[in-house]
Amino acid sequence: MDNDPVSRQMEVIRRGAVEIIPERELEEKLRSALAAGRPLRVKYGADPSAPDIHLGHTVPLSKLRQFQDLGHLVVFIIGDFTALVGDPSGRSKTRRRLSPEEVKENALTYQEQVFKILDRDRTEVVYNSRWLSPLTFPEIVDLAARATVARMLERDDFGKRYREGKPISVLEFLYPLMQGYDSVAVRADVELGGTDQTFNLLLAREIQREYGQPPQVIVTLPLLEGTDGVQKMSKSLGNYIGISEPARDIFGKVMSISDDLMWRYYELLSRLPAGEIAGGKEECRSGANPIAWKKKLAWELAARFAGTAAAAEAGAYFEEVHQKKEIPEDMPEVVLEEKDLSAGTVPVIELLRLSGLVPSNAEARRKIAEGAVSYDGEKINEHGAEVRVKDGGVLRLGKRKFRRIRLEPPPEKN
RNA sequence: GGGGAGAUACCGAAGUGGCCAAACGGGGCAGACUGUAAAUCUGCUGGCUAUGCCUUCGGAGGUUCGAAUCCUCCUCUCCCCA
Numbered sequence: 001m002d003n004d005p006v007s008r009q010m011e012v013i014r015r016g017a018v019e020i021i022p023e024r025e026l027e028e029k030l031r032s033a034l035a036a037g038r039p040l041r042v043k044y045g046a047d048p049s050a051p052d053i054h055l056g057h058t059v060p061l062s063k064l065r066q067f068q069d070l071g072h073l074v075v076f077i078i079g080d081f082t083a084l085v086g087d088p089s090g091r092s093k094t095r096r097r098l099s100p101e102e103v104k105e106n107a108l109t110y111q112e113q114v115f116k117i118l119d120r121d122r123t124e125v126v127y128n129s130r131w132l133s134p135l136t137f138p139e140i141v142d143l144a145a146r147a148t149v150a151r152m153l154e155r156d157d158f159g160k161r162y163r164e165g166k167p168i169s170v171l172e173f174l175y176p177l178m179q180g181y182d183s184v185a186v187r188a189d190v191e192l193g194g195t196d197q198t199f200n201l202l203l204a205r206e207i208q209r210e211y212g213q214p215p216q217v218i219v220t221l222p223l224l225e226g227t228d229g230v231q232k233m234s235k236s237l238g239n240y241i242g243i244s245e246p247a248r249d250i251f252g253k254v255m256s257i258s259d260d261l262m263w264r265y266y267e268l269l270s271r272l273p274a275g276e277i278a279g280g281k282e283e284c285r286s287g288a289n290p291i292a293w294k295k296k297l298a299w300e301l302a303a304r305f306a307g308t309a310a311a312a313e314a315g316a317y318f319e320e321v322h323q324k325k326e327i328p329e330d331m332p333e334v335v336l337e338e339k340d341l342s343a344g345t346v347p348v349i350e351l352l353r354l355s356g357l358v359p360s361n362a363e364a365r366r367k368i369a370e371g372a373v374s375y376d377g378e379k380i381n382e383h384g385a386e387v388r389v390k391d392g393g394v395l396r397l398g399k400r401k402f403r404r405i406r407l408e409p410p411p412e413k414n
Numbered sequence: 415g416g417g418g419a420g421a422u423a424c425c426g427a428a429g430u431g432g433c434c435a436a437a438c439g440g441g442g443c444a445g446a447c448u449g450u451a452a453a454u455c456u457g458c459u460g461g462c463u464a465u466g467c468c469u470u471c472g473g474a475g476g477u478u479c480g481a482a483u484c485c486u487c488c489u490c491u492c493c494c495c496a
Contacts, residue, residue, distance in 0.1 A: 165492045228441090229452095238442090256450050291449045322450050363443090366458055370444045398444060 006030045009070050016063065016268065018195050018220045021202070026217040029189055033072075042067045043188035043216065045077040045128075045179060046114075048106035053113040054240035055301070056224040056233030059268050060192045061117040063221055067190070068122040075186045076114065078107045081129035082178065113244055116305060131185040132178055143177050146210050147203065152176070155199035176200045180207035188216040194223045196232070224268055227253055229261040247302040247310035248317055252400075254298035255318060259290045262297060270300055327394055331402040336389065338408060345386040348373065355395055355403040372398045 009030050013020065020026055033040050044064055046057075053061075064074045080103045111125060135143075152173050153159045161168055176199065183191060183204040193201050198220050205215035223232040226239025233240045241253045257265065266277045284290045295315065303311035321328045334355040340346055346354075352364040352373065365383045367373055373380045374396045375387050391407040 167491055252450070259449095259451050262451080289449065290451070294449080294451075318450085360461065361464095362461060363459090367444065370458065372444050400450070 005034060012066055012070060013063075013219065016059075016221065018222055019198070019218075021218050021220075025215075026190065026219075029217060033189075039072040039122075040067070040189040041075050041187060042072050043075045043077060043183060043186055043191040044193070045079055045182060045191075046110060047079040048083050048103050048110050052235055052240070052242045052244065053110065054233055054235065054242045055265075055269060056194075056226070056240065058117060058243060059224055060194065060221050061114065062269075063192055063219065065117055065119065068119045072122070072190075074118060074123045075188065076118070076123055076125045077182055077186065078110065078125065078127050080104075080107060080127045081132040082175070116243060126186060128178070128182050128185070132181065135181075140174075143181060143207070144174070146207055147173070147177060149173075151203075157196075176203045177207065180204035183216055184208050184211045184213060187213060189214075190217045190219060192219045192221065194232075195220045196223060222268060225261060225264060227257050227261075229258050241301075243305040245306075247306035247314035250302040250306060251298040251311065251314035251318055252322075254301055255294055255322070257294075259284070259294075262290065262294050265301075266293075266297060270297060272300070322400075327396075328402060331394070331404050333404045333406050334395070335406045335408050341389070341407075345388045348375075348380050348385045348387050349383060351375070351387055351389070351395060351405070352397065355405070357395070357397045357401055357403060367397060 006027055010023075010027060013026070029040055042064060044060060068074055083103045083106075107127070115123075153162055155176070158168055158172070179200045180203050182188075184207060188204075188208075191201050191204060198218070201216075201218040201220065205218070208215045225231065226233035226237055227241065228237075228239045231237055231239060235242075241250055243250075245253075254262075254265070263277070263281050266272070266280070267274075270277060280293045280296075284293060295318075298318075299311050299315055302314050306314070317328060320326050336346065336354065340350065340354060348368060349361050349364040352358045352367070353361065358364040358367060364373075368380060368383045368385075371379060371381065375389075376393045380387065389405050389407065391405070393405045395403045395405055
């Protein structure tokens with residue numbers, strides 16, 4: 001590569017991105033920004049409906065960080081307006097509207113987590129209600145006039161739902177417009193998003209043009225599959241790994257992904273040099289047990305988000321509990337009070353419920369029938385069994401769920 | 415505005431008076447096997463003070479000894495015509 005600073009920046013930006021539309025424009029923007037000594041304004045929007053940031057979000061966030069490291073400014077938009085309206089998209093018909101308090105709270109949690117990755121000093125955090133709320137109906141009409149239904153139906157999920165006879169509300173058509181208007185409001189030079197955002201990002205270019213602004217360049221990034229390896233990572237599907245989860249959980253969840261998915265995660269999340277990753281992949285293809293590589297990845301991610309000490313502990317915990325199949329040292333504890341006991345025993349079903357391992361008595365019965373329940377190493381097969389508990393005893397459900405039972409000392413008489 | 419189709423458990427989808435807590439598939443959970451991988455096989459998958467009882471088939475009423483199934487009204491969705 002040559003020494004042209006613009007080419008060097010382009011190279012960094014291009015790495016891992018799916019598309020840059022259009023590349024030429026980005027080069028020009030970088031060049032003029034450099035010449036003028038001003039940073040590019042790189043927009044990224046987040047909807048504060050679910051406050052937990054997971055690995056899927058970190059793909060674009062890391063790219064944003066790279067922009068920051070290249071000297072640019074990130075404009076982080078919190079879609080509080082959007083959240084208040086209640087996004088009806090997808091098939092989740094029951095997605096409820098959030099209260100202003102919830103939005104505020106989520107937004108704060110969000111920021112807290114986002115700055116695990118982003119550089120606070122090069123980030124401008126803005127709420128889109130600031131400019132969306134004051135819009136008047138005539139202004140909205142004016143905005144709505146800029147897009148056609150046919151254009152909207154080009155968007156994959158709209159088109160698909162339309163063909164399948166699934167409902168699409170007019171409100172949903174408004175979303176891309178609002179998002180586009182955000183770009184106008186913050187005068188975005190570049191916007192980042194997942195590939196599922198391509199349509200919205202492109203439409204924003206048109207809207208900016210309509211409002212007399214130079215259109216933003218869009219950079220799309222791959223969507224990370226969730227731990228199931230099929231659907232994109234999302235909180236609502238429960239296939240996510242949150243960046244604020246305890247190291248053990250991050251470690252454990254990574255260990256449970258499939259081998260194929262592991263390499264995908266390496267490519268999208270790991271900071272190891274590409275060559276090293278390719279080497280590992282090759283090694284495993286020729287017969288090596290992938291578990292070593294999986295641990296390496298689990299360690300890297302746990303360390304990045306929970307710290308190296310916690311990651312090391314999580315790794316040790318994993319080996320002890322899951323590989324050597326020993327009972328872990330620490331586990332959640334459940335305190336039984338005297339009133340829970342009768343003559344030192346508790347019905348198993350009660351015990352399972354009190355420990356929060358099952359949601360209902362019926363579920364407790366099923367798990368017992370399945371042979372999944374044991375106390376201090378003894379399998380319990382009778383759902384009517386009375387368990388003689390002792391302080392420190394271990395209740396176990398399945399392979400991975402443990403609860404240490406604590407007995408509350410009898411109240412002292414005075 | 416007119417005509418037609420539809421709403422079933424986490425999701426998809428059968429069921430059209432009692433044998434329906436509701437087939438089947440997916441997902442999920444558990445068991446076996448394993449590397450907490452994949453694949454495969456097996457079981458479970460509304461609740462309860464439990465051989466019974468209660469809640470659940472869009473909502474509210476009604477018919478009936480008995481309703482997811484029949485009737486009335488309502489809400490929502492899709493398609494066609496205007």
